[in-house]
Amino acid sequence: MAKAVPKGDYDGIRAEVRKVMKQPDYDDGSAGPVLVRLAWHASGTFSLVEHNGGSNGAGLRHGKEAADPANAGLYHAIEFLMPIQQANPWITHSDLWTLAGVEAIKAMGGPDVPWQPGRMDYSDESHAEEHRGNISDRLPDGALGASHLRDVFGRMGYSDKEIVALSGAHTLGRCHADRSGFDGPWVVNPTRFSNQYFKLLSTRKWVPRKWDGPLQFENIMAGERLMMLPTDMALMEDPVFKEWVLKYAKDQNLFFKDFANAFGKLIELGVDRDDSGFAHLVRQAAKEGKP
Ligand code: DDH
16 A cells, blocks of 8 residues: 655655665566666657657557557556556656656666656556557667668757667566566666666676577576676667767766666657646647648
8 A cells, every 4th residue: 555645745756766676576666767768668669750659648558559569568557657646646657756766767777867846647558649659669669770860869859879868777687588578687686776787788698599489599607697788788789889988887976877867858858838837738749720
């Protein structure tokens, strides 16, 4: 049972998030990584050009977005947070999801990511459809390469440096064969936020895994089978991406600073606040009379 905290007490909500992160029977004993992934997938549908998608509205609860195979397994994260939302109905799902991601990063030893409230929720599926636009197929496909990464993240307005910084989130959590088809963690301690992902990506020898599943790469370390997706490997194959991988492998402070900025930007994409801080669910393009 989560605690009811006074309306607007976001530190109180953060404390509740820390409590639900403890999940002894789930994955590596922590809901932290999947909470981070929820905040990312809730936000990572944004398009700068069409000005739709993004975390505002918590559209991932509805329709095609909920059924998108890229979001498989995220219902775990939504369910972990449900008791907090039920005890505190004043907080929107979209604020709670983004705040939970930010707090999970911090609780796992990562940087402070800037966060502000004000997001709204779609009231139901038709409300979401009315405002959301067509945002299918916008999340990255792990089987592809560098140009796909630039397409997907360029659509959100990210630079090469920011793409690499954000990818460092794969120091957390794991792939689940029954969700994405891929399998295993990227690092040995996947509930600790660090620059370990970049260190391993740039120093270990990664070879294709011999198995029936999709192409992924592996390295056995301390008896554990670690993995990289083809998109992770693309960061070492592309010379510009590689430069940033090597910088972040050497300098954890630089990674933390760049990650905090890039993740803070991610959860703000498409969140157009008015003077009072509320982010109304009106598409900018529609507001400006564009198609
Ligand atoms: Fe990721 N990610 N991600 N990812 N991601 C998966 C898991 C996690 C890609 C594919 C996958 C980001 C970028 C990319 C996290 C955070 C972030 C899984 C495994 C796949 C596949 C899902 C499963 O089977 O459960 C691809 C492709 C990209 C890319 O092309 C760049 C970014 C930007 C973030 C972020 O947070 C900023 C986290 C955390 C997880 C671990 C989830 C878990 O349940 O554990």
